[in-house]
Amino acid sequence: MANYDILGNIAILKFHNNVSDEAKMNEAKKILNQYKGVSTVLEKTDKVHGRLRTIKTRLLVGKKTLIANYVENGCKFNLNVETCYFSPRLSNERLEIAKIINKIKKPRVLVMFSGVAPFPIVIAKHSRVSNIVSIELGKDCEKYARENIKLNKLDNIIEHIQGDVKRIIPKLLNGRLSVKGNLVPLQFDVVVMPRPNLKETFLKEALAVSKKGALIIYYGFCAETKLQIMLAEIYGQAEKYKRKVKITNIKEAGDIAPYEHRYRIEMKVL
Numbered sequence: 001m002a003n004y005d006i007l008g009n010i011a012i013l014k015f016h017n018n019v020s021d022e023a024k025m026n027e028a029k030k031i032l033n034q035y036k037g038v039s040t041v042l043e044k045t046d047k048v049h050g051r052l053r054t055i056k057t058r059l060l061v062g063k064k065t066l067i068a069n070y071v072e073n074g075c076k077f078n079l080n081v082e083t084c085y086f087s088p089r090l091s092n093e094r095l096e097i098a099k100i101i102n103k104i105k106k107p108r109v110l111v112m113f114s115g116v117a118p119f120p121i122v123i124a125k126h127s128r129v130s131n132i133v134s135i136e137l138g139k140d141c142e143k144y145a146r147e148n149i150k151l152n153k154l155d156n157i158i159e160h161i162q163g164d165v166k167r168i169i170p171k172l173l174n175g176r177l178s179v180k181g182n183l184v185p186l187q188f189d190v191v192v193m194p195r196p197n198l199k200e201t202f203l204k205e206a207l208a209v210s211k212k213g214a215l216i217i218y219y220g221f222c223a224e225t226k227l228q229i230m231l232a233e234i235y236g237q238a239e240k241y242k243r244k245v246k247i248t249n250i251k252e253a254g255d256i257a258p259y260e261h262r263y264r265i266e267m268k269v270l
Contacts, residue, residue, distance in 0.1 A: 008070035028060035053085035083140040094122040102127035107189035117145035169205040197221040214269045244270040
């Protein structure tokens with residue numbers, strides 16, 4: 001009857017069309033009884049929309065709150081479920097990325113589109129990184145990202161920046177970012193791109209700050225039949241920006257529609 005996500009104390013239900021309010025309430029009560037840690041059950045009333053991927057909800061049963069307190073992979077997160085996009089379904093994906101990065105000796109990592117900082121925090125907790133720069137556009141997400149970084153005691157590892165990557169990356173290149181008191185241009189060993197499903201790839205910005213030999217972890221969205229087209233576009237963009245890449249691994253990392261997927265594409269900068 002409903003798909004749902006559990007974010008600690010909050011369950012978010014998405015119903016199919018033509019479900020009665022009575023049936024929705026019964027399903028919500030069932031979820032409340034089934035999950036002992038859940039104290040709030042919300043209905044998702046609108047699709048994810050906008051570059052910030054926000055949603056609208058309404059309270060079905062339980063405590064009136066939009067603030068989730070969520071734990072995954074030994075990390076704690078607080079967030080507003082309406083103003084901050086967060087997918088608990090990517091929990092295993094985030095841990096996989098951390099394990100990949102853990103194979104690299106003390107890398108400097110950039111995470112774009114970092115939201116409330118789940119990727120940076122899980123990476124910092126589960127790999128031996130030198131430091132992480134985290135960039136997020138949304139001001140509300142940025143507020144919770146800073147809170148979560150402190151909550152997980154990672155202030156000394158994660159440098160968080162609020163802003164548009166298209167504006168921030170040139171600043172990194174021009175040496176306007178203070179790292180331990182010094183203004184330095186930044187080049188990264190790993191760039192993680194959990195980007196929204198947008199037309200813009202942001203590969204120009206990722207390639208601009210990638211060292212030779214760097215690993216870029218890119219997320220793209222397309223139908224199964226168009227995967228090769230997307231891969232060709234990646235190679236084409238690298239050539240356009242006068243860099244060479246080699247795609248080393250491709251993995252389905254979630255469904256967005258029947259026969260359409262989020263793909264994790266790992267590439268080495270040559």
